[in-house]
Amino acid sequence: MRIGIVGAGMIGSTVAKLWVDAGHEVRLASRHPNELKPLIERLGTRASSGTPEEAAQFGDVVMLTVPLTAIPELAQELAPLLGGKVVLDTGNAYAQRDRDIARDATLNPEGSAGWAAAQFPKARWVKAFNTVYYKTLAKEANRQGDRVGIPLAGDDRNALEIAAQLVRDAGFEPVIVGGLARGKEFEPGAKVYNTGMSGQDLRKVFTKQPSPGGEVTPSA
Numbered sequence: 024m025r026i027g028i029v030g031a032g033m034i035g036s037t038v039a040k041l042w043v044d045a046g047h048e049v050r051l052a053s054r055h056p057n058e059l060k061p062l063i064e065r066l067g068t069r070a071s072s073g074t075p076e077e078a079a080q081f082g083d084v085v086m087l088t089v090p091l092t093a094i095p096e097l098a099q100e101l102a103p104l105l106g107g108k109v110v111l112d113t114g115n116a117y118a119q120r121d122r123d124i125a126r127d128a129t130l131n132p133e134g135s136a137g138w139a140a141a142q143f144p145k146a147r148w149v150k151a152f153n154t155v156y157y158k159t160l161a162k163e164a165n166r167q168g169d170r171v172g173i174p175l176a177g178d179d180r181n182a183l184e185i186a187a188q189l190v191r192d193a194g195f196e197p198v199i200v201g202g203l204a205r206g207k208e209f210e211p212g213a214k215v216y217n218t219g220m221s222g223q224d225l226r227k228v229f230t231k232q233p234s235p236g237g238e239v240t241p242s243a
């Protein structure tokens with residue numbers, strides 16, 4: 024699959040390597056795409072760099088992995104390009120880093136992913152890869168036994184399934200928690216946040232706190 028990754032920092036570059044290793048093609052973007060050349064050389068021929076616009080056009084699926092403060096500006100440029108596409112949002116709201124935007128995003132009834140998704144009205148939004156520290160992602164991918172779990176939330180069933188497959192391809196166990204609003208259950212401060220819990224253990228936690236219309240898939 025062709026995957027655009029907007030943001031080539033800790034998460035973007037780590038997950039890019041896992042997907043390239045799994046056979047996907049990735050285009051990584053930042054505001055300084057020329058500075059990504061050494062990273063692209065390390066990743067090999069299935070990786071390329073470009074502007075955020077180029078990554079958004081390239082990807083059948085697009086991961087947005089930037090600080091929340093970048094989202095309003097990126098939405099102006101990318102929202103028209105992302106209509107109908109699956110977007111994986113790794114964002115977390117941190118008051119120290121994101122200031123007023125963190126407050127707005129946290130107060131949104133659908134959490135920070137709902138806050139971001141509202142700025143890309145036609146994209147098929149999935150909250151993904153936001154709970155696990157990037158070094159854990161790099162170290163624990165494809166481990167033997169119970170794999171590290173990646174909780175997912177979104178309102179589009181097909182988009183969730185595509186996201187779940189990409190989580191598996193990266194070497195982790197997807198746990199579909201439910202609609203986008205349930206993303207609040209795995210934001211900073213939540214019990215499961217930054218624990219590196221296995222998929223099995225995550226599923227136990229989410230099954231104990233079901234919400235109307237929500238679900239936890241037994242083996243997704």
Ligand SMILES: NC(=O)c1ccc[n+]([C@@H]2O[C@H](COP(=O)([O-])OP(=O)(O)OC[C@H]3O[C@@H](n4cnc5c(N)ncnc54)[C@H](OP(=O)(O)O)[C@@H]3O)[C@@H](O)[C@H]2O)c1
Binds near residue numbers: 033035055075091
């Ligand atoms: N680090 C983790 O372990 C971790 C884990 C889970 C979730 N998260 C969340 O995932 C998101 C990304 O985190 P990160 O740690 O990977 O961040 P990071 O290392 O600071 O990287 C951010 C990337 O975004 C790019 N960027 C910033 N503003 C941009 C803009 N306006 N347009 C395009 N690109 C822009 C930066 O490149 P340029 O400056 O060159 O543009 C950089 O490549 C955050 O919301 C974070 O809270 C992080």
